Amino acid sequence: xxxxxxxxxxxxxxxxxxxxxxxxxxxxxxxxxxxxxxxxxxxxxxxxxxxxxxxxxxxxxxxxxxxxxxxxxxxxxxxxxxxxxxxxxxxxxxxxxxxxxxxxxxxxxxxxxxxxxxxxxxxxxxxxxxxxxxxxxxxxxxxxxxxx
Numbered sequence: 144x145x146x147x148x149x150x151x152x153x154x155x156x157x158x159x160x161x162x163x164x165x166x167x168x169x170x171x172x173x174x175x176x177x178x179x180x181x182x183x184x185x186x187x188x189x190x191x192x193x194x195x196x197x198x199x200x201x202x203x204x205x206x207x208x209x210x211x212x213x214x215x216x217x218x219x220x221x222x223x224x225x226x227x228x229x230x231x232x233x234x235x236x237x238x239x240x241x242x243x244x245x246x247x248x249x250x251x252x253x254x255x256x257x258x259x260x261x262x263x264x265x266x267x268x269x270x271x272x273x274x275x276x277x278x279x280x281x282x283x284x285x286x287x288x289x290x291x
Contacts, residue, residue: 164212165211168207169214169230171205171206171208171217171229171230171231172204172229172230172231173206173221173227175226180226184221184224187221187223191208195209206221209265214230233249233252233256233259236255260277
């Protein structure tokens with residue numbers, strides 16, 4: 144299709160594609176030392192297709208990108224600036240069940256936050272039925288005496 148009908152058709156199809164994608168908020172940890180670094184990161188991420196808002200907190204080295212974007216594409220685009228980029232690894236300490244477990248405390252974390260280690264360990268552990276049967280009659284199980 145050509146002409147104005149083709150133009151409006153393309154505009155409508157692009158609007159439909161944005162509606163199919165979900166609105167996401169992606170938090171990244173990017174070390175920025177100066178205003179130039181901050182401006183470079185903000186400009187690079189703002190020019191992405193589907194990005195609605197880019198917020199930067201240089202004190203915490205935190206960048207929040209909101210819009211109709213995928214997390215992995217945002218990370219790739221941020222890495223194109225030459226900076227070290229990772230998904231924001233910190234959560235408030237009152238959300239984590241064991242905030243003082245090994246590898247959870249990080250002295251570089253913002254105040255009141257700890258590293259989210261639980262998500263990595265819980266998702267990688269798959270309980271087996273044998274484990275449940277082995278602990279059924281153990282001394283560590285407080286309900287073992289009720290079964291005997």
